[in-house]
Amino acid sequence: MPSTPLVVLNAPLDMHLHLRDGEMLQNVINGSTQTFSGAIIMPNLVPPVSSKEEVIAYKERISLAQGDKKFTSYMTLFFKPSYDKAFLSALRDEITAIKLYPAGITTNSEGGVSGFDVEELRPALDAMSELNIPLCVHGETNGFVMDREAEFVSIYEKLATAFPKLKIIMEHITTKESVAALEKHENLYATITVHHLFITLDDVAGGMLQPHLFCKPIAKRPEDRDALLKVALEAHSKVMFGSDSAPHPQHAKENCGCAAGVFTSPIALQLLTELFEKHDALENLQAFVSGNAQNIYGVQPLAKTVTLEKKPFKVPANYNGVVPMYANEEIAYSIKEVKNG
Amino acid sequence: MPSTPLVVLNAPLDMHLHLRDGEMLQNVINGSTQTFSGAIIMPNLVPPVSSKEEVIAYKERISLAQGDKKFTSYMTLFFKPSYDKAFLSALRDEITAIKLYPAGITTNSEGGVSGFDVEELRPALDAMSELNIPLCVHGETNGFVMDREAEFVSIYEKLATAFPKLKIIMEHITTKESVAALEKHENLYATITVHHLFITLDDVAGGMLQPHLFCKPIAKRPEDRDALLKVALEAHSKVMFGSDSAPHPQHAKENCGCAAGVFTSPIALQLLTELFEKHDALENLQAFVSGNAQNIYGVQPLAKTVTLEKKPFKVPANYNGVVPMYANEEIAYSIKEVKNG
Numbered sequence: 001m002p003s004t005p006l007v008v009l010n011a012p013l014d015m016h017l018h019l020r021d022g023e024m025l026q027n028v029i030n031g032s033t034q035t036f037s038g039a040i041i042m043p044n045l046v047p048p049v050s051s052k053e054e055v056i057a058y059k060e061r062i063s064l065a066q067g068d069k070k071f072t073s074y075m076t077l078f079f080k081p082s083y084d085k086a087f088l089s090a091l092r093d094e095i096t097a098i099k100l101y102p103a104g105i106t107t108n109s110e111g112g113v114s115g116f117d118v119e120e121l122r123p124a125l126d127a128m129s130e131l132n133i134p135l136c137v138h139g140e141t142n143g144f145v146m147d148r149e150a151e152f153v154s155i156y157e158k159l160a161t162a163f164p165k166l167k168i169i170m171e172h173i174t175t176k177e178s179v180a181a182l183e184k185h186e187n188l189y190a191t192i193t194v195h196h197l198f199i200t201l202d203d204v205a206g207g208m209l210q211p212h213l214f215c216k217p218i219a220k221r222p223e224d225r226d227a228l229l230k231v232a233l234e235a236h237s238k239v240m241f242g243s244d245s246a247p248h249p250q251h252a253k254e255n256c257g258c259a260a261g262v263f264t265s266p267i268a269l270q271l272l273t274e275l276f277e278k279h280d281a282l283e284n285l286q287a288f289v290s291g292n293a294q295n296i297y298g299v300q301p302l303a304k305t306v307t308l309e310k311k312p313f314k315v316p317a318n319y320n321g322v323v324p325m326y327a328n329e330e331i332a333y334s335i336k337e338v339k340n341g
Numbered sequence: 342m343p344s345t346p347l348v349v350l351n352a353p354l355d356m357h358l359h360l361r362d363g364e365m366l367q368n369v370i371n372g373s374t375q376t377f378s379g380a381i382i383m384p385n386l387v388p389p390v391s392s393k394e395e396v397i398a399y400k401e402r403i404s405l406a407q408g409d410k411k412f413t414s415y416m417t418l419f420f421k422p423s424y425d426k427a428f429l430s431a432l433r434d435e436i437t438a439i440k441l442y443p444a445g446i447t448t449n450s451e452g453g454v455s456g457f458d459v460e461e462l463r464p465a466l467d468a469m470s471e472l473n474i475p476l477c478v479h480g481e482t483n484g485f486v487m488d489r490e491a492e493f494v495s496i497y498e499k500l501a502t503a504f505p506k507l508k509i510i511m512e513h514i515t516t517k518e519s520v521a522a523l524e525k526h527e528n529l530y531a532t533i534t535v536h537h538l539f540i541t542l543d544d545v546a547g548g549m550l551q552p553h554l555f556c557k558p559i560a561k562r563p564e565d566r567d568a569l570l571k572v573a574l575e576a577h578s579k580v581m582f583g584s585d586s587a588p589h590p591q592h593a594k595e596n597c598g599c600a601a602g603v604f605t606s607p608i609a610l611q612l613l614t615e616l617f618e619k620h621d622a623l624e625n626l627q628a629f630v631s632g633n634a635q636n637i638y639g640v641q642p643l644a645k646t647v648t649l650e651k652k653p654f655k656v657p658a659n660y661n662g663v664v665p666m667y668a669n670e671e672i673a674y675s676i677k678e679v680k681n682g
Contacts, residue, residue, distance in 0.1 A: 144563055145547040146487070205546065205559055206486040209599035214550040222485055254596055258550035 006336065007273050007282060007308045011301040012289045014039035014265065016136070016171055016191045016242025018107075019062060019073075021045050027320035028247045029065045031266035035338060037290070037301035038072030040136070040242065043099055044108040048078035052091035059094070070302050070340040076136065081113060081120055085127035096297060097134040097169070102152075105140050106216045106260060107246065116155045118162045125163045134167040134189075134297065135159075139178070140217055146201075149217050150177040160185035167296070172196065172244040174217045176227035182238050189296050191242030192232050194268045195325055197275055200225050211258040212323050215246065233279050235287035240296060243268045247322040254323075263324045267315055270333040271326075273308045277333075302340070309336040347677065348614050348623060348649045352642040353630045355380035355606065357477070357512055357532045357583025359448075360403060360414075362386050368661035369588045370406045372607035376679060378631075378642035379413030381477070381583065384440055385449040389419035393432035400435070411643050411681040417477065422454065422461055426468035437638060438475040438510070443493075446481050447557045447601060448587065457496045459503045466504045475508040475530075475638065476500075480519070481558055487542075490558050491518040501526035508637070513537065513585040515558040517568035523579050530637050532583030533573050535612045536603045536666055541566050552599040553664050556587065574620050576628035581637060584609045588663040595664075604665045608656055611674040612667075614649045618674075643681070650677040 017032060017039035019025050032039055041062065043049035049058050055075050062073045074096035077083075083098075101112035113121075128135055139156055140148035156178075160168055170178050170190040182188055199219045204210050213219070231239050245268065246261030253259060264271070269289065276285040290301065313334040315326045358373060358380035360366050373380055382403065384390035390399050396416050403414045415437035418424075424439075442453035454462075469476055480497055481489035497519075501509055511519050511531040523529055540560045545551050554560070572580050586609065587602030594600060605612070610630065617626040631642065654675040656667045 144541065145543050146562070200485065202486050205555065208601070209550065209552055209555040211550055211552075211599070214546065218546055221487070258552070260549070 011037040033069035033071040235284035352378040374410035374412040576625035
């Protein structure tokens, strides 16, 4: 009788994570600390994390919530055009990246950037280039929902050209246009979520409407998913896994007017293993979930070894009240063991 | 002081309506009988209305529910390829049209047509041509949600060519491709809903996810809505108003996995008046909501005069538990008076 196939991942990293704050932080943190060595923590709290003191205080709250779990929070600052070199130098050691939101484009992004005038952004982005701080961007315009990301590609290209030494991370990309942009500019990189590798708009709105698969950017067309799959499965050196796991209370999802965000962190590695095995690409999974991120960000994650086995796992109806992707459904892989250190 | 502008509509017809059955029929029927002279009643009950006895019995249940309200139910049969001339001749007087659903494409359509083989459909469609029974079609493939209707246009064209004497109504069209098909085949006609004249996918999923604007076919792109608006506002002689008002219980809409359908019948005429006035096309509204349908179907509706005034109307949170489009929002026109006879 053949033994169950095992997959071992070293130091998985989630390069785009929403841990929220307060009670929600308590509810969701184990979903990340259990299997990930660390994560880039997004700053879109209310108010957004936009000062050295706020970064330090948020990191401390996360640290308290995680208890004795081994996990590194790579902190980010909420981008403002007013940041200058003196301000950023003083907090350089506290952050790993800065996150730019176009104003009003997603959850708690009201204080983001309106218009993308290069000269207006130059002082802040020149300072980031000099200090080697990557710029993470939620790349959507306020256009038609299926076109927002593709329309934003010209802004990515403008920034990449104007600031050639700035590392720009196109966050949670969902379109073939963003994938194409990766090849055109040396300083463009991308994160890809697990849900955008699995679903298209068909899964959100093709049968019944599925609030728990509704997110921003919205899942796109089959040919877009194919483009994402290609660079993820080959572990293209400029792409990294970033879950964009974004919890909301159940009532804010299953309601008249549902909030955007898919909660995936507790099942992300299981789903990625299933996907990479299905496409005969397991040898590239390590690079996608950790190696590429280490190279792009220059981070050295905590040692953590996650062993997955091919054994069905029934996804819980909720994790502390937060409904995950594929709730109550069976997925192919389970976490068998996690070793720290 | 200028007097409030009034708009008078004679014998409005809703050429695509779901009245459901049982308790739901009781809950929603007044929304139609109050302002419409009559409506084409869709047959997708469980089980579907597919025999003379079922048509007569359903019409009787509707008649009981409407009480003394003046309103004509133009009954339809659920299309099956097995229908032949003898069968259809025997029930010709009971129905106004036959509705074809591709299998599994929308609410209660499981028993619909799989594949569109002209020769398989020929006996039934030849009989309908001879008996002058229009064929109403829910035109969607099972492809990607944004492409389903455009993909179905080739099937419309195949049927229109193979059965040139058959009147084919493209129901609740949502795309520029369907609008274009109207011009290519003499025997293609269309209904257009009020919600598809107001919304695009942006309204369903561009901000928060809006279950009460989720329907099949799903609302499409801005250029699609523009194409619909053009033929509706000019009251193109081959298009008619059909609400596709499709009630579901509130729990089936605001839930994890929301049912498809927008409930509009009680506010449809108010919204259409607002729209036609905004586009300076009020002179065409009568043809869109009644005249064209009379010509296409050869029906002579009951006399009913509906007077609307430009006075804000706050749409109720629900009508007997069914949440309408624009619940709790203010719309520009109110029903001032309805005269029967």
